[in-house]
Amino acid sequence: MGGYAKVAQWMAKEEEFSIIRRFGALSMQKLLYMQAELIHLQSELDQLSKRDVNNRERQFHSKDWYSLSQGETKEDLEQWQKFLEISEKLEVYNAKDTAVLKHTAMGKFDRPREYDLEFLRSWFRRPGMGSFPLLGLDRDAWDVKTENDIIAIKPRETPDIFSRWFAESFIPRYHRVFGQRYRKELPDNVGSGIYHYRESSLASAFRILVTVMASLLPICSVVALFLVESDGLRLGLLAIFSACFSLALALMTRARPVEVFASPEDQRFKR
Structure with a gap:
């Protein structure tokens, strides 16, 4: 087993390493495009409304929904059709699972612990572990230059300073001196030389x-x-x-x- 399947199995087995990109800039760009589209549509609707007010046959469109929506000619229906187009865009913009709420929800995810992120990078590089399982452009998804755009799906709880030192400095040193003699490695389907401490x-x-x-x-x-x-x-x-x-x-x-x-x-x- 290799490639994406190997990465997925590793992240599913050790959930603190379920670290992915948030794509915050792209998500915000999408929202800006949606906002720009609605602003342009609103401007077009305002222009149609002003045009119809000055037309003898369509002057009551702003006061009578029936005459607005039941016009006989293309020009009579143009303002109403523009509103329906805006309504569809607003439905997407304001829906419960819209991009706005999704962007907000993604922003609430915490960053991974620095120790976990560094170990994941090491896992990708080391021959006995990930051994460069991804070859495409996404192999750099966890690179330092994208660090501010990385989130952890299930990060470990942020500890106090001493317990962080205990888990991230003392335990690795203890393992190199004593622990590896008494502990068994994890199954080699996710890499060799990996030990787990609860x-x-x-x-x-x-x-x-x-x-x-x-x-x-x-x-x-x-x-x-x-x-x-x-x-x-x-x-x-x-x-x-x-x-x-x-x-x-x-x-x-x-x-x-x-x-x-x-x-x-x-x-x-x-x-």
Whole structure:
């Protein structure tokens, strides 16, 4: 199996790599063309309306729908037919699945994680993996120059700074030293040399690590303040531990800045 089938199977199996182009510029260009067409049609309708008002036989077209829609000659029906043409275009423009809403919906998709996008590019290039499965112009669909137009259908949740480092830096190093000895490769139908670590397992390990560190920080601060007798040194240590606590919150959680600043204040108040 190769080509598009291989790429599709890889993206379906590992959903975080379901990364495609949004074609935002082309989508917007389509909307601009539709808008321009409607503006021109509206201008033509206005001209016909002004023409008919000054015609003795068609002067009531703006006030009587029946005379507007039931004219006998081509000129009598021209304004109504123009309106029907506009109505069809508006139906397309305003429909529930119209290009406007589709463009908006595509814009709501998140960008892929940089790590996942780089791995996908690597997968395409490496002989033992994708091995250049696409040969047409679309082989460059994931190139750096189109990076701002790329979306992920099912991106991984954006983690905090520390958990991103844990998953994207620590785990690859751990795998090179220890992990590859104990883990089995994924089936070679999507490439060789690919190993899978469950993100739920990584998240559980990370939560345990964060919980342990979160419980140690307050204890360390209390012990340090208890052992130090100098008031000046105590104030210095209090400032240091408050800064460490805020830094830990910023790196290990996705707390808002106001929550990060409030937490050390709460800790000092409780003492």
